[in-house]
Amino acid sequence: MLLSEIMDRPVMDTDAAQSIGKVEGLVITARPPRIAALRLKKTNGGGTLLTWQDVHAIGPDAIMARANAREGTTEDIAERAAACRSLPGRRILSERGTEIGLLQDIDFDPESGKVLGLLTSSGTLPGQGLLGIGSYAVVVQEA
Incomplete structure (x- = not known):
């Protein structure tokens, strides 16, 4: 799957069945090369980072995540998120x-x-x- 395919895709709370935001980008670690978090925009409360382990499923119309998943993101992920802002074009x-x-x-x-x-x-x-x-x-x- 490509980042461009999930950009602006809604992220839904699996408990409340409501939108918690839209995908704005990825936060990636290099070693090992993997997604650490999704960066969200237009969030309904909470933070703007959704850790990868809180992503339940990526569907064709929405991304499903656990309730309250955005709470308590670590400083390490926040630091990586700053470096990963606007990756396309880098x-x-x-x-x-x-x-x-x-x-x-x-x-x-x-x-x-x-x-x-x-x-x-x-x-x-x-x-x-x-x-x-x-x-x-x-x-x-x-x-």
Whole structure:
């Protein structure tokens, strides 16, 4: 599944069956490359981060999450969220500093949250090559 496919998709509370927000982006960890949280916009109370373990299912029309899931997000996730703001369009650099292209989309497994690939302006890079994400660039292993 691609990030672009879930952007603006409603996130529903499984207990109250009401919207708690819409997907604005992903918070990703590099080691291992996986989704740590969903960034939400237009939230109805609570925070703007939904940890991945609180995501119950990703359906074609909505994402289902546990009630009160946004409470108590950790400082570590909040720190990562700052670096992961606006990932599409970010530069991709090799570990040696060579510019590879621009990040266009992120392919991930909707069950596990594992990052499968980074779609770039110059092709697709394997997710397991992700080394780090900073405010300036995404760093990957050189092929």
